[in-house]
Amino acid sequence: MKILVIEDDQEIARQVSSALRDVGYAVDTAYDGEEGHFLGDTESYDAIILDLGLPVRSGLSVLESWRKDGRIMPVLILSARDTWREKVTGLRTGADDYLAKPFEMEEMLARVEALVRRGAGQSNPVLVCGDIKLDTTTQKAYLKNETLSLTSMEYRLLSYFMHHPEAVISKTELSEHLYEYDADKDSNTIEVLINKLRNKLGASCIRTYRGRGYQLTANV
Amino acid sequence: MKILVIEDDQEIARQVSSALRDVGYAVDTAYDGEEGHFLGDTESYDAIILDLGLPVRSGLSVLESWRKDGRIMPVLILSARDTWREKVTGLRTGADDYLAKPFEMEEMLARVEALVRRGAGQSNPVLVCGDIKLDTTTQKAYLKNETLSLTSMEYRLLSYFMHHPEAVISKTELSEHLYEYDADKDSNTIEVLINKLRNKLGASCIRTYRGRGYQLTANV
DNA sequence: TTGAACCTTAACGCCAGCTTAAAATGTGCT
DNA sequence: AGCACATTTTAAGCTGGCGTTAAGGTTCAA
Numbered sequence: 001m002k003i004l005v006i007e008d009d010q011e012i013a014r015q016v017s018s019a020l021r022d023v024g025y026a027v028d029t030a031y032d033g034e035e036g037h038f039l040g041d042t043e044s045y046d047a048i049i050l051d052l053g054l055p056v057r058s059g060l061s062v063l064e065s066w067r068k069d070g071r072i073m074p075v076l077i078l079s080a081r082d083t084w085r086e087k088v089t090g091l092r093t094g095a096d097d098y099l100a101k102p103f104e105m106e107e108m109l110a111r112v113e114a115l116v117r118r119g120a121g122q123s124n125p126v127l128v129c130g131d132i133k134l135d136t137t138t139q140k141a142y143l144k145n146e147t148l149s150l151t152s153m154e155y156r157l158l159s160y161f162m163h164h165p166e167a168v169i170s171k172t173e174l175s176e177h178l179y180e181y182d183a184d185k186d187s188n189t190i191e192v193l194i195n196k197l198r199n200k201l202g203a204s205c206i207r208t209y210r211g212r213g214y215q216l217t218a219n220v
Numbered sequence: 221m222k223i224l225v226i227e228d229d230q231e232i233a234r235q236v237s238s239a240l241r242d243v244g245y246a247v248d249t250a251y252d253g254e255e256g257h258f259l260g261d262t263e264s265y266d267a268i269i270l271d272l273g274l275p276v277r278s279g280l281s282v283l284e285s286w287r288k289d290g291r292i293m294p295v296l297i298l299s300a301r302d303t304w305r306e307k308v309t310g311l312r313t314g315a316d317d318y319l320a321k322p323f324e325m326e327e328m329l330a331r332v333e334a335l336v337r338r339g340a341g342q343s344n345p346v347l348v349c350g351d352i353k354l355d356t357t358t359q360k361a362y363l364k365n366e367t368l369s370l371t372s373m374e375y376r377l378l379s380y381f382m383h384h385p386e387a388v389i390s391k392t393e394l395s396e397h398l399y400e401y402d403a404d405k406d407s408n409t410i411e412v413l414i415n416k417l418r419n420k421l422g423a424s425c426i427r428t429y430r431g432r433g434y435q436l437t438a439n440v
Numbered sequence: 441t442t443g444a445a446c447c448t449t450a451a452c453g454c455c456a457g458c459t460t461a462a463a464a465t466g467t468g469c470t
Numbered sequence: 471a472g473c474a475c476a477t478t479t480t481a482a483g484c485t486g487g488c489g490t491t492a493a494g495g496t497t498c499a500a
Binding site: 188191192194195198208210211 | 444445446447448449
């Protein structure tokens with residue numbers, strides 16, 4: 001899961017990014033509206049955190065332009081003023097959620113998690129696929145109700161699969177969502193990771209579609 | 221566990237904070253509604269004690285604004301007058317409990333403890349995880365029914381783990397809840413604390429998820 | 441058959457976390 | 471107050487796990 005944080009206040013940006021990384025997201029950061037707009041257009045994010053008061057180009061204008069282009073990634077708006085008016089404008093423009101500054105990191109995390117789930121068409125904090133279970137609140141994965149011990153990267157990979165049930169996902173999409181801004185295209189890290197996960201989940205759990213990608217399968 | 225006390229009477233604030241600290245909470249204090257509102261928004265508390273008669277901004281207005289933003293932390297209201305009317309208003313606005321001044325410290329502690337438990341989805345005052353038992357009323361911890369002698373910080377750490385069963389908890393989340401207002405980001409205090417606790421509980425009781433956090437494990 | 445895509449394993453280097461000791465701070469007692 | 475002891479924090483060196491790279495093997499489709 002990869003998140004884009006667009007926030008000009010360096011300190012807030014740092015805190016938010018680090019909180020997100022702590023719970024297993026890959027995070028890119030932009031410090032003005034123009035840069036944020038570019039990244040949101042070119043990279044693929046599972047959620048975007050957008051400050052309204054940005055230099056160069058306002059947050060609302062960035063959001064508006066994305067929505068006009070038909071881009072539908074979930075956006076959480078941050079705003080310094082908690083006004084009724086601003087909140088309505090933001091949501092009308094196409095934001096999915098709104099959070100007034102200052103805010104508590106854990107609430108931000110909860111809202112982002114909800115957005116990511118919603119974006120994945122899920123609504124429950126515990127995702128299930130066959131024998132595999134993923135509890136997003138406790139950050140734990142289970143296989144047949146036994147806890148799986150996954151490393152940081154393995155967890156990210158499994159999490160991405162669980163958020164996209166039944167989907168065939170290409171290697172480039174995986175590395176785009178698992179790693180932060182810098183796609184080393186020629187590298188077999190994903191293959192190695194998939195291999196590691198297969199060893200822990202059982203080989204049949206991840207199916208290969210040659211030339212197209214991988215799929216987490218529910219069947220035994 | 222971290223508590224926020226919002227109370228303009230310095231003497232009461234001091235007594236309440238010190239009683240809470242005595243039983244192992246980290247406590248932040250605010251002396252008016254504005255400051256209290258800010259802290260409640262930016263920090264993460266496991267419960268908040270809120271006086272109604274506050275300068276600058278009333279307690280009810282602070283509570284109302286939190287609830288409007290969807291913030292769900294447990295709030296215990298303090299009020300000078302024990303009127304039927306005021307109690308109802310407070311609870312309607314989203315308070316979780318109500319206590320009329322003057323009150324006994326013991327009762328306040330019991331109510332706060334109940335709120336913290338409820339916030340953690342627990343209902344029993346004695347928490348159990350494998351061989352480890354924590355009696356929140358007597359503030360004592362047991363390992364295989366033998367009392368453990370824990371220092372203040374060790375108790376806080378264990379308590380936070382016990383209130384979040386099965387969860388993988390990052391170092392930053394731990395330090396946010398164990399320490400009062402000031403997040404020293406680069407310091408290994410948590411690592412040292414974990415080491416101390418492991419020495420007393422047995423090394424296998426706390427599991428490290430490298431790059432993600434720690435988990436208190438129930439299994440032997 | 442041939443090449444491309446994918447699998448598997450091993451090895452290496454870095455950094456998160458472990459450990460220990462000493463310094464700082466706190467607490468209780470006379 | 472002043473001293474002794476306990477607790478907490480800082481600091482520093484070490485260790486091993488994890489992620490990456492790399493190399494060789496295997497499968498699949500044309």
